[in-house]
Amino acid sequence: AQSVTQLDSQVPVFEEAPVELRCNYSSSVSVYLFWYVQYPNQGLQLLLKYLSGSTLVESINGFEAEFNKSQTSFHLRKPSVHISDTAEYFCATFLWNTGFQKLVFGTGTRLLVSP
Amino acid sequence: DVKVTQSSRYLVKRTGEKVFLECVQDMDHENMFWYRQDPGLGLRLIYFSYDVKMKEKGDIPEGYSVSREKKERFSLILESASTNQTSMYLCASTVLGATSYEQYFGPGTRLTVT
Numbered sequence: 001a002q003s004v005t006q007l008d009s010q011v012p013v014f015e016e017a018p019v020e021l022r023c024n025y026s027s028s029v030s031v032y033l034f035w036y037v038q039y040p041n042q043g044l045q046l047l048l049k050y051l052s053g054s055t056l057v058e059s060i061n062g063f064e065a066e067f068n069k070s071q072t073s074f075h076l077r078k079p080s081v082h083i084s085d086t087a088e089y090f091c092a093t094f095l096w097n098t099g100f101q102k103l104v105f106g107t108g109t110r111l112l113v114s115p
Numbered sequence: 116d117v118k119v120t121q122s123s124r125y126l127v128k129r130t131g132e133k134v135f136l137e138c139v140q141d142m143d144h145e146n147m148f149w150y151r152q153d154p155g156l157g158l159r160l161i162y163f164s165y166d167v168k169m170k171e172k173g174d175i176p177e178g179y180s181v182s183r184e185k186k187e188r189f190s191l192i193l194e195s196a197s198t199n200q201t202s203m204y205l206c207a208s209t210v211l212g213a214t215s216y217e218q219y220f221g222p223g224t225r226l227t228v229t
Contacts, residue, residue, distance in 0.1 A: 006157075009155060032216055034216075034217075036220075041222075042222055042223075043119070043205055043220035043221050043222045043223050044158075044205065044207075044218075044220040045220065046217050046218075049216070049217070051216065090157060090158065094216050102148065102160060102163060102173075103218055105150075105157045105158040105159075106157055107155060107156060107157035108157045108158075
């Protein structure tokens, strides 16, 4: 079955430092991978996704993730974080069948950025 | 602009009460989902619907039911609320067959059962 694992429940980091949030997937079929972000008191919103093509995908606010098939990973990185990046980040993979589609989420990583 | 709305941001109910959580999307999406979010457990799928009057159980359907009478509205029902149903509930929708595969989420309803 397709699933994702986020090993870190919380990642504290200082402002302007680099950060990596880890995500590993398991799947025996084509893999679609996503990172969603949840800012405090809000719903989730899509940060970036890998469907096919270039293995490096980027978001509009400086995050990037690389699909690594040999390591079955899709880690999220940012070279310099801001206070405003404080949020919970969810890795997800896609499961589909006739008539429906659904996401399978990891347990989330809380990014805490301090001054 | 895409919009998914949920009827309440915060809700407090007593044990044994019947609770309705409403979700409305304005994007004409076929698929709608209800998740619950708990610390350390991420998002877990309760129920989803891929068309009007159609529903499928997700990973944790026990204690919940759903209703989808109109395409834009998907309701989650707690027949007899219990304290272990205290959680954040998130609704999402997506269009069937979309190549983006993106789900659009509402802001969530934080339910407390006392």
